[in-house]
Structure formats: structure tokens, C-alpha cells
Amino acid sequence: MNEISQLKEYLPFLIPVVILELALAITALVHVLKHPNYKFGNKILWIIVVLFVQIIGPVVYFLFGRGDE
Numbered sequence: 493m494n495e496i497s498q499l500k501e502y503l504p505f506l507i508p509v510v511i512l513e514l515a516l517a518i519t520a521l522v523h524v525l526k527h528p529n530y531k532f533g534n535k536i537l538w539i540i541v542v543l544f545v546q547i548i549g550p551v552v553y554f555l556f557g558r559g560d561e
Contacts, residue, residue, distance in 0.1 A: 513547045520550035529559030 520542045524535060533541075538557050541549045 516550035520553045
């Protein structure tokens, strides 16, 4: 029962973090799928990075992977 009370204690912090992570991942994934130009790598690489490297993956894509519009 102690674990459940600890989870309830951290829930107000966890919900916004999860929402932020999902929003970043969805935004980055849509951008990867719509744009053919990347600074380095290819579409498959960036899809894997965005989906499997949680919060850091989308941020890395927007900082280093996104090509010229």
C-alpha cells in the first residue's frame, strides 16, 4: 500500500511530464514524416530516435536532425 501512496504523491508532477513527452514525440514524428530533408541520417533513423529515446529523442531531432525547410 505504501507504493500506491507514493505514486499518488508524485502524480501531479508525472502527468504534465507525460503529456509534454507525448506532445514532443507526436510533433517530432509528424515533422519527420512530412519533411524529406535532414541534416544527417534518414527517415527511419529519426523515427526510431523520436519514438524510443523518450523526451531526449524529439529534442535531439529538433536541435540537430531537422533539415532546411
